[in-house]
Amino acid sequence: MIPLSHYLLLSTALFCIGVYGVLSHRNAVGILISVELMANAVNINLVSFSRYQGSYLGQVFAVFVIALTVAEVIVGLALVILLYRSRKDVLVDAASDLKH
Amino acid sequence: MELASLGNPVDSALVALLVPLGAALCIAILSPLRRRGKLAGWLSVLAALVALAASSLLLFRWQGGLGPELFELRWLPRAGGTLARVGVRVDGISVVMLTVVTLVATCVQVFSLGYMSGEPGPALGRYFAYHSLFIFSMSLLVLAPNLLVFLIGWELVGLTSYLLIGFYYQKPSAARAAVKAFWTTKFADMGLFAAVVLLFAWTGDFSWEVPLSPQQASLITLLLFLAVMGKSAQFPLHVWLPDAMEGPTPVSALLHAATMVAAGVYLIVRTGPLFSQAPDTLTLMAYLGSFTALFAAVIAVVQTDIKRVLAYSTCSQLGYMVAGLGAGSVMSGFFHLTTHAAFKALLFLAAGSVIHAVGSNELGDMGGLARRMRLTTTVFVIGALALAGVPLFAGFFSKDFILETVFNQKLWLPLGALLLSGFLTAFYMGRVIALAFFGTPSSKAEHAHESGPTMALPLIALAFLSVAVGWLGPRMAEMIQADYAFHLTPVGAAATLLALGGLFFAWLVYARRAVPSSVLAWFAPIGEVARSGALDRLYGFAFRRVVLGVAALAGWFDRYIVDGLMNFIAWLAIVTGQRLRRIQTGNVLDYVYAVVAGAALLIAWGMVR
Numbered sequence: 001m002i003p004l005s006h007y008l009l010l011s012t013a014l015f016c017i018g019v020y021g022v023l024s025h026r027n028a029v030g031i032l033i034s035v036e037l038m039a040n041a042v043n044i045n046l047v048s049f050s051r052y053q054g055s056y057l058g059q060v061f062a063v064f065v066i067a068l069t070v071a072e073v074i075v076g077l078a079l080v081i082l083l084y085r086s087r088k089d090v091l092v093d094a095a096s097d098l099k100h
Numbered sequence: 101m102e103l104a105s106l107g108n109p110v111d112s113a114l115v116a117l118l119v120p121l122g123a124a125l126c127i128a129i130l131s132p133l134r135r136r137g138k139l140a141g142w143l144s145v146l147a148a149l150v151a152l153a154a155s156s157l158l159l160f161r162w163q164g165g166l167g168p169e170l171f172e173l174r175w176l177p178r179a180g181g182t183l184a185r186v187g188v189r190v191d192g193i194s195v196v197m198l199t200v201v202t203l204v205a206t207c208v209q210v211f212s213l214g215y216m217s218g219e220p221g222p223a224l225g226r227y228f229a230y231h232s233l234f235i236f237s238m239s240l241l242v243l244a245p246n247l248l249v250f251l252i253g254w255e256l257v258g259l260t261s262y263l264l265i266g267f268y269y270q271k272p273s274a275a276r277a278a279v280k281a282f283w284t285t286k287f288a289d290m291g292l293f294a295a296v297v298l299l300f301a302w303t304g305d306f307s308w309e310v311p312l313s314p315q316q317a318s319l320i321t322l323l324l325f326l327a328v329m330g331k332s333a334q335f336p337l338h339v340w341l342p343d344a345m346e347g348p349t350p351v352s353a354l355l356h357a358a359t360m361v362a363a364g365v366y367l368i369v370r371t372g373p374l375f376s377q378a379p380d381t382l383t384l385m386a387y388l389g390s391f392t393a394l395f396a397a398v399i400a401v402v403q404t405d406i407k408r409v410l411a412y413s414t415c416s417q418l419g420y421m422v423a424g425l426g427a428g429s430v431m432s433g434f435f436h437l438t439t440h441a442a443f444k445a446l447l448f449l450a451a452g453s454v455i456h457a458v459g460s461n462e463l464g465d466m467g468g469l470a471r472r473m474r475l476t477t478t479v480f481v482i483g484a485l486a487l488a489g490v491p492l493f494a495g496f497f498s499k500d501f502i503l504e505t506v507f508n509q510k511l512w513l514p515l516g517a518l519l520l521s522g523f524l525t526a527f528y529m530g531r532v533i534a535l536a537f538f539g540t541p542s543s544k545a546e547h548a549h550e551s552g553p554t555m556a557l558p559l560i561a562l563a564f565l566s567v568a569v570g571w572l573g574p575r576m577a578e579m580i581q582a583d584y585a586f587h588l589t590p591v592g593a594a595a596t597l598l599a600l601g602g603l604f605f606a607w608l609v610y611a612r613r614a615v616p617s618s619v620l621a622w623f624a625p626i627g628e629v630a631r632s633g634a635l636d637r638l639y640g641f642a643f644r645r646v647v648l649g650v651a652a653l654a655g656w657f658d659r660y661i662v663d664g665l666m667n668f669i670a671w672l673a674i675v676t677g678q679r680l681r682r683i684q685t686g687n688v689l690d691y692v693y694a695v696v697a698g699a700a701l702l703i704a705w706g707m708v709r
Binding site: 022 | 687688696
């Protein structure tokens with residue numbers, strides 16, 4: 001059986017890639033995808049812990065997270081579309097109008 | 101109905117105190133009443149009459165030997181009781197003074213109905229509102245159970261005095277006189293205030309019936325005497341009183357002759373237990389009072405304005421009272437206060453009647469009025485004889501008692517000054533009578549005629565009192581529980597001779613013109629000095645240089661140091677805010693960086709712990 005640490009390393013790597021993606025992208029769609037990566041890193045964590053503990057609670061939680069991320073993506077994409085309509089681009093650093 | 105069934109003394113005192121206040125408030129608040137000046141006047145007179153009735157009731161029922169009747173309410177609560185009490189204290193002294201105040205005030209108000217009838221309605225309403233307020237303030241002061249309430253009444257009286265002097269506020273000289281009176285007396289009032297504060301600090305109470313160490317007693321009485329010097333126009337703070345004659349003549353009669361200026365003397369009488377502990381202050385009072393008496397009498401001789409003669413005469417007589425009190429006899433000063441109130445109010449009202457008829461204050465515009473204004477002439481002469489101290493008239497008895505007291509205390513210098521000022525008093529009153537009522541009438545005086553009944557009635561009443569009050573000495577002494585008996589002494593005889601001599605000289609100089617003008621010219625320098633107003637200039641200088649200098653310094657400190665500190669703090673807040681505002685960039689990525697950094701910090705913290 002593959003030890004738990006492998007799964008944890010994988011999820012940490014995935015999470016860090018996600019964070020890097022969020023920080024490095026100016027494009028709102030890219031940021032959303034990166035956030036999705038982070039969420040799935042968390043899911044891997046949950047599922048692997050659940051597997052090694054012999055309880056299904058973590059897996060149930062992972063299903064919840066999937067549902068939540070879907071909702072989040074829907075809202076995020078809706079925002080992106082509205083942003084595109086009003087500004088003709090989806091660059092988040094340029095969209096700082098509310099500051100003024 | 102029996103008198104005893106008319107309530108207890110405290111009720112009467114409260115009626116005398118509060119009814120005039122009610123009248124003042126009614127007139128002040130109800131605009132239609134104020135605009136209809138006559139109606140306001142009658143309301144005010146009615147209130148004064150009620151107050152007079154209540155206080156006369158007290159006077160007749162009060163027996164010597166009764167203890168003070170107190171009515172007190174708690175005021176200003178503090179831990180373990182109350183900080184101060186307000187209320188009334190009815191005893192012999194306050195009953196006598198209350199009667200004097202309400203009596204003179206009633207006479208003056210009735211007189212005012214006639215004298216002020218030419219004023220427009222609203223002004224008249226204002227006038228009577230002030231008058232009623234004055235009666236309330238003065239009664240509050242008179243009935244005060246402790247020095248705190250006394251201070252409140254004292255300041256209210258000062259305020260009404262200011263308002264009434266400045267009644268013709270459109271006239272610059274009246275407005276100036278009001279301000280002058282206000283700040284002169286306010287300067288002196290600091291003494292009373294400081295005395296009250298010190299008394300409270302030392303004894304924890306505002307009562308005047310407390311034993312003090314000699315130093316404490318000296319300091320407190322000196323501070324009180326400073327207040328007296330301002331309110332009772334003692335040298336060198338007398339400068340406001342002659343200028344106060346800018347007010348209407350009845351006001352001069354009520355406030356600046358009979359009652360308000362006597363408040364200072366009353367303060368000494370009232371706080372007698374304190375003053376009797378400070379013999380040095382008493383000596384100072386005897387000297388300063390007698391000097392004021394002489395000084396003011398000299399100036400009165402050269403005045404040409406009838407009201408200013410009477411004003412300086414008031415200064416002089418107040419000096420008599422202070423000297424008598426300084427000689428250690430409360431009765432002497434207080435007795436002279438009551439007789440003086442009657443005849444000086446009479447003199448002022450009679451002068452008002454003359455001014456009303458002639459339309460001028462100047463003695464030169466009068467003359468020969470005896471034939472045209474018989475009643476006014478008669479009462480004025482009665483008042484003048486009472487003031488001069490001619491036997492059988494009121495002033496004789498009280499002055500005699502003061503002189504006797506001063507003589508018994510072996511205060512020779514004050515005695516000499518008082519005797520000399522007695523001579524001068526008779527002389528200047530003789531001068532006024534000769535110039536105003538006899539001789540050839542001037543053009544203005546030719547058409548003068550007697551005043552109406554509202555003005556005649558108070559004159560007659562006060563003329564009667566100017567004779568009668570003098571005989572009430574023993575009764576008054578019984579009420580305030582002092583020793584008094586009339587003796588014929590060498591001093592009294594000398595004073596009588598001097599008074600008669602003064603009148604005779606005045607007759608020689610002004611009626612018979614028997615003294616050559618070359619002799620009179622010797623006395624011209626006195627007039628020069630009196631008219632120069634050296635003290636006024638000194639005070640003006642002190643005010644401009646010292647007071648305004650300190651004010652400018654304080655203003656600079658306030659503007660640049662105090663305000664500067666405040667502005668610096670405000671500036672600091674603004675700058676900090678502007679710096680902190682930059683955090684909120686509005687850029688989503690910046691927030692994400694912050695979130696990640698925060699998460700990293702939390703993780704690091706968790707690892708270290």
